[in-house]
Amino acid sequence: MEITSPLVLMYHGIVDGKCPLPEDRETGADLYDLSAEQFDQHMAFLQQNGYTVRQAKETSNFTNKDVVITFDDGELNNHKVALPILKKFGFTAYFFIIVSRVGRKGYMTWEEIKELHDQGMIVGSHGLSHQILTSLLDSQIDEELRASKRTIEVNLDIPVDTISIPRGFCNEALIQKAYELGYKTIFISDRPADVKSPCLSRIAVKNNWKVRELQNAILGKKTVTQRAFLSLKKFSKCILKEEGYNKIRSGLIKVFK
Numbered sequence: 001m002e003i004t005s006p007l008v009l010m011y012h013g014i015v016d017g018k019c020p021l022p023e024d025r026e027t028g029a030d031l032y033d034l035s036a037e038q039f040d041q042h043m044a045f046l047q048q049n050g051y052t053v054r055q056a057k058e059t060s061n062f063t064n065k066d067v068v069i070t071f072d073d074g075e076l077n078n079h080k081v082a083l084p085i086l087k088k089f090g091f092t093a094y095f096f097i098i099v100s101r102v103g104r105k106g107y108m109t110w111e112e113i114k115e116l117h118d119q120g121m122i123v124g125s126h127g128l129s130h131q132i133l134t135s136l137l138d139s140q141i142d143e144e145l146r147a148s149k150r151t152i153e154v155n156l157d158i159p160v161d162t163i164s165i166p167r168g169f170c171n172e173a174l175i176q177k178a179y180e181l182g183y184k185t186i187f188i189s190d191r192p193a194d195v196k197s198p199c200l201s202r203i204a205v206k207n208n209w210k211v212r213e214l215q216n217a218i219l220g221k222k223t224v225t226q227r228a229f230l231s232l233k234k235f236s237k238c239i240l241k242e243e244g245y246n247k248i249r250s251g252l253i254k255v256f257k
């Protein structure tokens with residue numbers, strides 16, 4: 001069966017207890033950390049169950065056996081832990097970089113990011129500062145989108161045309177702005193009702209997901225707890241807006257973990 005947009009998985013940290021973690025992560029970031037073993041099992045599940053790991057291009061047609069793998073935030077463990085596992089399976093993934101954090105403790109350096117590219121991975125922008133873009137002034141949004149793209153292009157000497165919008169908040173104007181500035185593939189988290197332009201929503205993979213939870217998420221099956229979490233999350237985002245939602249987010253995730 002052909003479908004127009006692929007299933008996209010969103011990973012963050014893949015931790016092995018040896019590679020140092022960043023010190024300036026947002027509260028609750030650890031809720032998206034998977035162990036190396038868990039990630040390896042996820043990749044093995046995809047391979048053994050006939051999934052094809054693909055790149056997301058707007059013109060592609062996808063089947064329900066196609067999966068796109070993405071990583072947000074550019075942590076050092078993406079290079080040290082995730083990359084060897086991806087290579088073992090022959091999979092290609094997208095890595096979205098927070099430009100202001102490149103080279104800081106626990107994040108990749110430009111050399112390491114270049115190695116990802118050289119090994120066939122796709123490098124994209126995750127903004128300059130990891131701020132919620134919809135809460136910024138238009139001029140700041142412009143800078144986040146434009147300068148992050150340009151800085152990666154200059155440092156790696158490659159074209160960059162893909163972005164993952166940081167922190168899950170976006171709107172139609174933001175997506176249109178990203179297209180205007182030359183991005184061709186835009187990844188978001190959940191699609192807000194007002195966003196009509198093409199962009200790819202993603203499944204946020206969480207630290208307690210074994211293969212079964214991954215399989216349920218891929219097949220669209222949600223447990224009662226997941227459903228309660230998602231509706232409360234949606235409600236909180238609507239009612240509390242960005243800042244308020246951010247304050248309760250980690251508590252919400254912990255309760256429904």
Ligand SMILES: [Zn+2]
Nearest residue numbers: 072073166167
């Ligand atoms: Zn992020």
